Amino acid sequence: MDIYLWIILILVHYPERIHGLKFTKNPANLTVTQGNMARLGCAIEGLSEPEIVWMKDGEKLYSTDQMYITLEAHHWETFHSVKSVQQQDAGKYWCEVEHHGTMISSEPAWITVEGVPHFTEEPKDVATFPGAPFNLTCAAIGPPEPVEVQWWLGGVQGGDYRPSPSILFVPGVNNSIKFYCEAKNARGISVSRTGTVHIKVLPDSPTNIHINQISDNVTLRWSQGFNGHSDLSTCTIQMSKNPGRKVKLPEQQVAVPPFQHTIRGLSSYTNYSVRVRCDNEVGSSRFSPWVDFQTPEAAPSAAPKNLTFELTEQQLSLMWAALQEEELNGRLLAYKVQWNLGGDSQEPLLFKENFAHVSGGDRFFNATFQVSACTVAGCGPWSPPVLIMPASVMEAQTQRGHMWVGLILGLLVATMVGLLLTVLVHRRGKETQFGSVFKPPGTENVVSFTAARSFNRQCPELSESTLDSLGINDDLKAKLRDVLIPERLLTLGHMLGKGEFGSVREAFLKMEDGSVQKVAVKVLKTDINSSSDIEQCLKEAAYMKDFHHPNVIQLIGVSLHRRPQQRLPIPMVILPFMKHGDLHTFLLMSRLGDNPFTLSLQMLVQFMLDIARGMEYLSSKNIIHRDLAARNCMLNENMTVCVADFGLSKKIYSGDYYRQGSVSKLPVKWIALESLADNVYTTQSDVWAFGVTMWEIMARGQTPYPGVENSEIYEYLIKGERLKQPPDCPDDIYEIMHSCWSPVPKCRPSFQHLIAQLEGLWAGLSPAPTKEPLLYVNLEGEELEPDSGLGAGAGTLNTEEHSWGVPWQCVGMEEDEKDWLMVSSGAALAIGGDYRYIIGPRGAIDGESRQSEDGLSQDVRDDEEDIIINV
Known part of the structure; x- marks a missing residue:
C-alpha cells in the first residue's frame, strides 16, 4: 500500500x-x-x-x-x-x-x-641601443596545420619559411627599420602587423607644466615629452625663490610615473620659478623653460607687538609695531582693534596704519585693547590685552607691583635654601644608618617601567591595503596607482542606492589642505572573494581616469577597504557627489513625485545636448558605452547632465566595432537592432540608445515600449515599429530621435551632427515657456500620427507611405542595405518576403513550403505560438 x-x-x-x-x-x-x-x-x-x-x-x-x-x-x-x-x-x-x-x-x-593562419603572437615593437642584438617572435596556428612563418626585415626577406612559432635573431641595427612576418598554410597567407625597431636616444624636455596651489603646498604636474624610446625613470625639479634675485632652492629628484610632485613648506605670498628635466637609461633631457608662480596669501602668522597707548580726556591714542613682510603672508588690508569693557565685547575697529586715534578718552577707562593684522585670507593672532588706565594710576600700580615682586623673590630664595638643606641631611642619614649608599651583594633589584604603547592581541590593527594585494593585472594597477586614496581619508555616510554590483554611499573625503569634500562612493558587494570580480569593477574606474569633460562623470579616486579575516579588500570607486541624482528618477519626480514640478522644453533639450556632448567626447576616445540610458546619466548641482556608469563600456583599439562575447541581463529596450541580432556594438549603436534616451526625457521618465515585453522587442523592431511620439513632443525633436533608429547603422546621425541639430533647436526656444501642469499619459496603444516624423531626413510621410515607404535612407547605401530597409520598414511583411537570417512569424517565400537546414518543414515555423524569441 x-x-x-x-x-x-x-x-x-x-x-x-x-x-x-x-x-x-x-x-x-x-x-x-x-x-x-x-x-x-x-x-x-x-x-x-x-x-x-x-x-x-x-x-x-x-x-x-x-x-x-x-x-x-x-x-x-x-x-x-x-x-x-x-x-x-x-x-x-x-x-x-x-x-x-x-x-x-x-x-x-x-x-x-x-581558414588562413591565425596569429597567436604578433611581433612587437623593439627599442634597443645601436648594434645591440635582439630577438623577434611570431606565432600562428591553423587549422589546417602545418603553419610556416617567413620574416621580412627592412623590406628584405629573412630566410625561408620556418615552422611556427618562429624566433628571429637579429645581431643588431644602427638605424630604425620596419619588420613583419607572414604565416602560410594550405588555405592561404596571413600578414602580421608591421613592427618597428627604434634606436634609444635622449628624451625631450617635459611639457605642459601645471601648478595647483593649496595653501603652502604646491602640486606640480607635467607631461613627458618624447621618451627617446625608453621609459623615463626619474625627473629632477629645480626651483628658485624671488625670480628677480634668483635664490636657488635644493633640487628634488622624484620617481616617475606619475608625472607630478607635491612641494611642501613654501612661504605664502611669495614668487617662485620652477623647471623640470627627466631621465631615461640613455641620459637626461634638457630642462623645460622656467615657469613662474606665486603662492597664495595666508593669514598673518604673528600678532602686532609693542601695543602702547596715551590716554587724555579728549582722546585715546594707540600705537603698535608694524608686521614684517615674512610675518604678514600677504597684502595688509587693515589692522583690526578689538576692545572689551566691563566684560562685554565692543564693536571692533579697523585702521589702515599701525596707530589709531579715538575721541572721547574717558569712556575707555578700565577697557582692554587687542590688535590683529588682516589680509584677504583672514586675520592673524591677537596681541596680548592692554588695560587702559590714567598715567597716575599706572605709576601707583607699578610701585606696588615692584614691592610684591621683591617679596615673592625673597620667599623663593628661602624655599630653595630649605630644600637644599633637607637633601643634604637626608644623604648624610643614609650613610650613617647603613654604612654605605650601596646595597649589599645578593639583594634583588626591583625594576619598574611604564609601557610606551599597549596592544590588543584580539583586535590586530589592519594594515593599509595596496593594489598589489588585489591580484589584478599589472596594466590595470599601473592605471590606478596615481588615483589610489587611503581609506583613512574617507568617512562613509548613508546609502544613496543599491544594485547588483553593490551600493553607492554618501561619503566625506578629507583633502590635503584639511578641508572636507562631499563625494559618492561605489562599494562592491561584501561577498566578493575573487580577483576577477574585483578587476571587472576597477576596469570602470580605469576608463573614467582619463575622462576630462564637463558632461562625463570624472573619477576622483579609488580606495581599498581592508576586511578582517579576508584575503582581498573591497574596492571603492570615489566619484563626485551629484546633488540631483540620476536623470531618470529626476524626470519621474517631476511627474509623479509628492511635489510635481514643470520642466521647460528648453531645459529638456539642454539635457539632451549635455548627453550628446558627453557621448561625442567618449566616441572621440574610442569608447563604446553600451548602456546609455537616463538612469545612467547624473545631474549635478548646476543641473548639468553627466554621462556615467561605464560598467558595460568597452574601449576599441582597431576597427570600429566590438563583438559581445557573453554578457547577461543586457538592457534590451535600449539596444540597437544589429546588436540584438549579431551582438555587434558600435558608436552607431550608442546613437540608437541616445534616441531612446531622448524619448525617455520627452516622456518624463516613462519606460520605453509600454506594453511590449523584453522578449518581444526584436520581433517588434524587425517589423519596422519604433517608439511612438510622446505627448507634448514637437515634431522636429521626434524626427531627430527617430533618425537614430535607422536599421542601417551608417544612416544614423553622428553625435557631432546631433549636437548641431539640438543646438539649433535650443537656440530657437524661449527661455522659459509657460506650460500646463504635466499629466501622466499611457502611450500604450497610441497610434502613430501621419505627421509624426517617421522617416526623418526623408520628408513627412502620409499613412500610405508609412505602410509601404522606405524611411531612413542616406547617401552611399549599398543595394543590400536598401533591401534591409524594406524588411525593417514592414514592406517585407506586406509582400510575404523572408530575408537573410531574420526569423519571424512568416517564413514562407512566394507561398511555398521549403525545408530548413535541420530538415524541419517551414510550415512548422509558421505557427506563431510555437516560436519564442529569447532576448
Missing part, C-alpha cells in the same frame, strides 16, 4: 516524468571555413517548458535570438547559430537543462574553424 501511495505522489508532483527526460537530438561536429555560418541543434523530450542552455568550453552562452520549436507535446528543439564563424568560435559545445536541481547534459560537439 505504501508503494502505491508513493507512486501516486510521484505522478501528482512530477507529471513531467511520465514521458521520461532525455535528449532526442545532440549537436553534431562541424568543420567550418572561416566566415561561413555554423548551426548546432539539440532537442529534449519530457518537459513542458524547458530552459535549454548552450555551453561552450564550460562557459554559458548568452544569445539574443535563441529560438524554441515545439515538435510535439513535451518535446522541444533549439538551435545555436554563428552567422560568421571566426577563430574564437572554435571549441566544444553542448546543451544543458536543469530539472529539480539536477543538471542533464547532451552529448558534446566540436566546431573546428578552418
